[in-house]
Amino acid sequence: MGHSSVDLVCFGELLWDNLPSGKVAGGAPFNIVNRATALGLKAEVIASVGDDPLGAELTALVASKGNSTKYIQQHPTLQTSVVNIAVGDNGEPHYDIVYPVAWDDIKIDASIISLVKSASSFVYSSLGLRDERSREVLFQLLAFAQLKICDINLRDGHYTKETILRMIKQADILRANETELDMISSWLGLDHLDRKEQMQSLAERYNYKMVITTLGGEGAVCFIDDRWHVQPVFKIEVKDTVGAGDAFLASFIYSYLHQQPIEQCMKFACAVGSLTASKDGGTPSISESEIETMINS
Secondary structure: OOOOOOOEEEEOOOEEEEEOOEEEEEOHHHHHHHHHHHHOOOEEEEEEEEOOHHHHHHHHHHHHOOOOOOOEEEEOOOOOEEEEEEEOOOOOEEEEEOOOOHHHHOOOOHHHHHHHHHOOEEEEEOHHHOOHHHHHHHHHHHOOOOOEEEEOOOOOOOOOHHHHHHHHHOOOEEEEEHHHHHHHHHHOOOOOOOHHHHHHHHHHHHOOOEEEEEOHHHOEEEEEOOEEEEEOOOOOOOOOOOOHHHHHHHHHHHHHHOOOOHHHHHHHHHHHHHHHHOOOOOOOOOOHHHHHHHHOO
């Protein structure tokens, strides 16, 4: 892959996650870009922060982790996003997400269009589309994207059925967790089918290159070229699952863009996702040797 063009672009939320342990930079698009950058991809996040101290601090932190901040806009009136996260007994996070915030009003311009045109892959998820302003910008940008990856990433109270069905229709690759797969299947009258049949049915209906379902403690399954790839989970002690799905997706894209066989992509992605869940927060540092050790375990 040439280093002049961008490998991966993510669109949407950039925020402070207020965890019990303190505040960390978060939002699925940032988590994905941060992991992709750490793996060596050239990645950009299209987002917006407020013209406020929290926004300046957030942008500085994103940069300090080695990420580009070139396409992080500064909104003149809307505040920087803060999300309060409580972690349940099982490590599952509960989110309290403020509305409206800066990333609800991401602006489109020529530089962003040319960024999306030049990128090998483009990732979008549902939270960044909860406001009509950012939503319409995203759907304009999809027209220019080469490989469109829809990562559903539902947050209760921050999506509509109409938006979800519109966003999954546009994708080349769909990633969902079990809950999201169940929900979409029930909307489309596929709830009588088993999980694999649902994935296959979605792939045929929307002409996807592939469908990936992450199954939490059960690993993940991918449907591509009429074949199934099931990747069991790696055994770990879960700290919190914040950002584990994002780390999985970033690592999958990294392997996929390097034209690794799907089995390798799945194994690598599950290893990095598991390591993320074994540490605090959505963007922990993970070394190559840790990943290797886990893959070989």
